[in-house]
């Protein structure tokens with residue numbers, strides 16, 4: 001499926017990254033998938049903390065699930081599932097985590113290092129790349145795949 005729409009936004013401070021996540025979190029609905037790209041320390045987890053706030057989950061729970069692969073946070077408007085594929089070797093390992101039970105399920109699924117495993121992303125998804133532009137500055141480039149993600153992108157950033 002071709003990318004149908006994309007948008008970029010400058011993030012001049014960590015708070016801007018958190019706020020962007022919060023705006024996205026307010027819009028997320030069951031079954032939504034957000035794939036995050038960006039180098040180590042780019043700001044993916046900070047963005048997810050904002051998403052948690054937007055969903056109504058206490059953002060203090062949010063840690064990069066590098067070892068656990070998937071963390072699930074309750075207490076918000078809907079469940080927030082947060083995955084980090086950095087340490088995974090391949091598809092078999094990903095299946096074993098139960099990840100695919102969460103794709104399209106009743107929560108929103110947000111995934112760091114999603115590009116590590118080919119096949120980890122559903123056809124319909126929002127992708128956000130966080131790029132480092134300076135010590136305290138970043139740029140987010142969001143790309144929508146499918147009608148639902150397009151609608152999300154139209155409402156944010």
Ligand SMILES: Nc1ncnc2c1ncn2[C@@H]1O[C@H](COP(=O)(O)OP(=O)(O)OP(=O)(O)O)[C@@H](O)[C@H]1O
Nearest residue numbers: 013014017040041042043044045046064136137138
């Ligand atoms: N504009 C900014 N947006 C986001 N983070 C920023 C910004 N400026 C500085 N930072 C800092 O960059 C770091 C981002 O860390 P974070 O854990 O979110 O990265 P990550 O992309 O999840 O890394 P990893 O791949 O290791 O999981 C934080 O220490 C944060 O304070």
Ligand SMILES: [Mg+2]
Nearest residue numbers: 044045064112
């Ligand atoms: Mg992280």
